[in-house]
Amino acid sequence: MKELKDTQNERDDRNLAIDRVGVKGLRFPVEVSDKGGTAQRTVATVALAVDLPHHYKGTHMSRFVEVLNSHGSCIDVRTMANLPRELLKRLDARKAHVEFQFPFFRSKAAPVTGRAGLMDYEVRFEVEAEKDGPLDFIVTVMVPVATLCPCSKQISDRGAHNQRGVVTYSVRCKEPVWIEDLVELVERSASCELYSLLKRPDEKAVTERAYDNPVFVEDLVRNVASRSNAHADITWYRVEAENFESIHNHNAYAVIEKVG
Structure with missing residues (x-):
């Protein structure tokens, strides 16, 4: 196959670094342990980002999705915590940011009759990593x-x-x-x-x-x-x-x- 031009790696001369660049709005299955000892499966909205030095024109957006999907069809909290370090290596960055927001469900009993119903709460996990930090x-x-x-x-x-x-x-x-x-x-x-x-x-x-x-x-x-x-x-x-x-x-x- 003919080698394609890598435009993202071209030099940019405006001398402006970017604090965060990446992808957001991804939906992905996650598994979260609850206090009762069971694993609750839910769906998260995901954002992944890294910093971009001033001399690079762009980042490689596909690599964010590759890192996320490399863990299979469902991610747990421990894997989630490791994602920023993987992004640092994969994109040769100094800082990486990962955000997962998802609904978390609890069964709550009514205070007098004890009738149970599910309550949902929005939960967000944010993980940041710096190179060697x-x-x-x-x-x-x-x-x-x-x-x-x-x-x-x-x-x-x-x-x-x-x-x-x-x-x-x-x-x-x-x-x-x-x-x-x-x-x-x-x-x-x-x-x-x-x-x-x-x-x-x-x-x-x-x-x-x-x-x-x-x-x-x-x-x-x-x-x-x-x-x-x-x-x-x-x-x-x-x-x-x-x-x-x-x-x-x-x-x-x-x-x-x-x-x-």
């Missing part, structure tokens, strides 16, 4: 919660407005922490957790639980941050909460990030 692994969980307004409860003779919100919680850890434990830490910080299946006795219970535990969006992020500070294995966190207000045409928002 350590891996950086960030786990993010996106947890829907319920919040009830303390101010509304104080000023109203009957009831208080409440809403659903989402907490986006990212951590770095000394030792691996279960996805379920991160989800539960967030849920304990809200007025009430959410369920997929509630009968009338359950609905009464969660409504009253939220009423007895009002939190502002500010309280929500502080509660998560406080519990994170007390966790022996969490070394860094970023907690972001957004409440979809039920009586306003705006959302309430707060964020705390641990420095260092």
Whole structure:
């Protein structure tokens, strides 16, 4: 076969390095172990990237997909953590970034009747590697919660407005922490957790639980941050909460990030 021209390897004279270049929006099967000891198979949306020195015109996009597919039809978390180092070698890069985002399912029993239903949570794994440097692994969980307004409860003779919100919680850890434990830490910080299946006795219970535990969006992020500070294995966190207000045409928002 006639040798084809490698345009990507041509020199670029604009003297501008690129921080990240690669592929995103790939869908790929992944296998994640849950706290119960079973392997949960799900589908991730994947992004793979490396840095590009100023003198190269382009990178080889096909090599990202080759590295991903070289592990067969399903990737587990350990394999996922090794992908950045493989990209460093395959693309002769100094930095590599890998991101997998996927739905993670838990069976939750309703608080009174015990009826079980599946709840889904978005989870994101981000892994970065530098040549001759350590891996950086960030786990993010996106947890829907319920919040009830303390101010509304104080000023109203009957009831208080409440809403659903989402907490986006990212951590770095000394030792691996279960996805379920991160989800539960967030849920304990809200007025009430959410369920997929509630009968009338359950609905009464969660409504009253939220009423007895009002939190502002500010309280929500502080509660998560406080519990994170007390966790022996969490070394860094970023907690972001957004409440979809039920009586306003705006959302309430707060964020705390641990420095260092």
